Amino acid sequence: MSDLLARHRAVMPNWMALYYERPIEIVSGKGVRVTDAEGNTYLDFFAGIITNILGYDVEEVRQAVERQLATGVVHTSTAYLLRGQVELAEKIVALSGIKDAKVFFVNSGTEANETALLLATYARKSNQVLAMRQSYHGRSFGAIGVTANRSWKNNAYTPLTVHFLHGGDRHLPQFAHLSDADFIKVCTEDLRHVLATATGGDVAALIAEPIQGVGGFTMPPDGLYAAYKEVLDEYGALFISDEVQTGWGRTGQSFFGIHNHGVTPDIMTFAKGLGNGFAVGGVVARGDLMDAPHATGLSTFGGNPIAMAAANATLDYILDHDLQSNAARQGALLLDGLKEAAPRLPVVGAVRGKGLMFAVELVEPGTGEPSPPLAAAVMEETRKRGLLVGKGGLYGNVIRMAPPLTITEEDAREGLGILIDSLEAVSEAAK
Ligand code: PMP
Numbered sequence: 001m002s003d004l005l006a007r008h009r010a011v012m013p014n015w016m017a018l019y020y021e022r023p024i025e026i027v028s029g030k031g032v033r034v035t036d037a038e039g040n041t042y043l044d045f046f047a048g049i050i051t052n053i054l055g056y057d058v059e060e061v062r063q064a065v066e067r068q069l070a071t072g073v074v075h076t077s078t079a080y081l082l083r084g085q086v087e088l089a090e091k092i093v094a095l096s097g098i099k100d101a102k103v104f105f106v107n108s109g110t111e112a113n114e115t116a117l118l119l120a121t122y123a124r125k126s127n128q129v130l131a132m133r134q135s136y137h138g139r140s141f142g143a144i145g146v147t148a149n150r151s152w153k154n155n156a157y158t159p160l161t162v163h164f165l166h167g168g169d170r171h172l173p174q175f176a177h178l179s180d181a182d183f184i185k186v187c188t189e190d191l192r193h194v195l196a197t198a199t200g201g202d203v204a205a206l207i208a209e210p211i212q213g214v215g216g217f218t219m220p221p222d223g224l225y226a227a228y229k230e231v232l233d234e235y236g237a238l239f240i241s242d243e244v245q246t247g248w249g250r251t252g253q254s255f256f257g258i259h260n261h262g263v264t265p266d267i268m269t270f271a272k273g274l275g276n277g278f279a280v281g282g283v284v285a286r287g288d289l290m291d292a293p294h295a296t297g298l299s300t301f302g303g304n305p306i307a308m309a310a311a312n313a314t315l316d317y318i319l320d321h322d323l324q325s326n327a328a329r330q331g332a333l334l335l336d337g338l339k340e341a342a343p344r345l346p347v348v349g350a351v352r353g354k355g356l357m358f359a360v361e362l363v364e365p366g367t368g369e370p371s372p373p374l375a376a377a378v379m380e381e382t383r384k385r386g387l388l389v390g391k392g393g394l395y396g397n398v399i400r401m402a403p404p405l406t407i408t409e410e411d412a413r414e415g416l417g418i419l420i421d422s423l424e425a426v427s428e429a430a431k
Helices: 003-011 059-070 083-096 109-124 141-145 180-199 224-235 257-261 287-291 305-320 323-344 372-385 409-429
Strands: 026-030 033-036 041-044 101-106 128-132 161-165 205-208 238-242 267-270 281-286 348-353 358-362 390-392 398-401
Touching (some): 041 409, 059 305, 083 281, 083 305, 101 109, 101 287, 109 128, 109 141, 109 205, 109 238, 109 267, 109 281, 128 180, 161 180, 180 224, 205 224, 224 238, 281 287, 305 323, 323 348, 323 358, 323 409, 358 409, 372 398, 372 409, 398 409
Parallel strands (some): 128 161, 128 205, 205 238
Antiparallel strands (some): 026 033, 033 041, 267 281, 348 358, 358 398, 390 398
């Protein structure tokens, strides 16, 4: 064990998951590549878990942050007017598609979801919430309460009453015989049943990830959430879209993932990529919902000047360079390449994704059982070959990838090659 790892184990909690048999210490980064303390350089297809949406050391973001630092104001009270907040909120309101929207900034996805749940439960005077099976929304009492992923669920003594819906679990064998249209019908009938029988109808909201991130990039067919929204509207229940992973053009198809379903939600939450590595999160919601609670006050660091400088520069960069289109282009190249290779890779159970959010499910050859050890083996192989990827899924058997939206075709092809070579090596060893 390295000295740093031993020191980490001594003073950090046991449940902090570290990737790899020999965990990596990243010491520098440029573009889509990072370098570790041993001097190894990697293509980063996980982009610091989706945070580095533009990659590392981006000139425009660095200059924006340096300009703010040079003013001497790293932080000041958010009880003063902050120009960066107003400018960023105006852009997000316009992009959200939500009518008369308002924005509140926080520091993380967890806090954003907590705020969204607060707004919805307050507006509806109900602690009943619907969420999706296999979901992940964060680590606070509310956010973990609407999470349905056993790896994160242990300490969920949540104050909310939560019912979990089908949709993101489209890929499960019990739904294989259904067409997408029939699946949507079955799920929608189930939603009606839950509303009518389990809740008494006074539900505050549904919270959903358009593509389930931690769940292993699983997703319902396009159109499911439009069908859900229709039913929710009948009951006056609100729709919260958790865009922490799917926002900012990531899916290629739309700027926010929920727009792929033709749905305009009442509330959207965001974090991760917006600051290109700086901690920033927020909620964009219908103005009437946002204005309703009194005395919820401020977030001390939410919307701070440095985060706002980074986020404004990042969002401008995404829009100026039309990175949504690049996500669609490079995402298609990567997904098609993986789908083409899959039939000759017996450890690959499924390949799925949208835009620059794509995943490979690892299974035991022959039985098709989810295989966390094979996923771990793929991670070790890709690392050896110079590619960083992520892991997820209910069983920890899904390799998840979400490269920076700036990735070039050349880098995409290089990463794809490494990934396929690694899957071949693991397939060979599993024979
Ligand atoms: N929502 C989703 C969809 C996420 O993927 C995450 C983080 N993995 C969160 C919320 C929580 O975000 P944070 O870790 O910034 O609190």
